[in-house]
Amino acid sequence: xxxxxxxxxxxxxxxxxxxxxxxxxxxxxxxxxxxxxxxxxxxxxxxxxxxxxxxxxxxxxxxxxxxxxxxxxxxxxxxxxxxxxxxxxxxxxxxxxxxxxxxxxxxxxxxxxxxxxxxxxxxxxxxxxxxxxxxxxxxxxxxxxxxxxxxxxx
Numbered sequence: 001x002x003x004x005x006x007x008x009x010x011x012x013x014x015x016x017x018x019x020x021x022x023x024x025x026x027x028x029x030x031x032x033x034x035x036x037x038x039x040x041x042x043x044x045x046x047x048x049x050x051x052x053x054x055x056x057x058x059x060x061x062x063x064x065x066x067x068x069x070x071x072x073x074x075x076x077x078x079x080x081x082x083x084x085x086x087x088x089x090x091x092x093x094x095x096x097x098x099x100x101x102x103x104x105x106x107x108x109x110x111x112x113x114x115x116x117x118x119x120x121x122x123x124x125x126x127x128x129x130x131x132x133x134x135x136x137x138x139x140x141x142x143x144x145x146x147x148x149x150x151x152x153x154x
Contacts, residue, residue, distance in 0.1 A: 004041030005067035011039040013057040027056050047087040051080075078102045105143030112136030 014024050021035040028035075028049050035041045037098075045053050045064075047064045054064055063070050116132035119125050 002041075002067060003044060006040045006044065006064065007041035009058065009059075009064070009067040010035075010045075010053070013059055014039075017057060021057075024056060028052050044087075047084055048089055050084060052089060095150065099147065102143045102147035102150060103145065106140050107143075109136045109138070109140030109143060112139060 014021070019027075020032075021039070022032040025035045025057040030049065034043075038045055050061060050064065054061055057064075059069070061083045065083060112132050113136040116129045116136060119129040119132065
């Protein structure tokens, strides 16, 4: 799936329906900024509104994912359900990947904190200990911030 191609297709179909980004967003219950992100290829529509988006634009899921209109017969309903299920799984895996990254950052920060306590004695070693301590705290904070952002993301 090419996000930019899909985004251009969404924009094209929205304009063919004489809808503004705000009007399409209102139909779908999202912000106009979200529609803008889709159209610029910055992100994909969430699986939970993919069907509503297709209905609003008068396209099939296969056309949405291809980023172009298909001349052939539209896929069966079961095929479309499989596409929605696949999109849901991909988005769930992306969320899990971000949570795992946050956990790894916190663990790395804790490891650096532990190592910082084993170094010391001379001025250079004290400096290294302080640097490891600072890097460890920063890494842990980055992990916590990433986890909080993921928790509050839609």
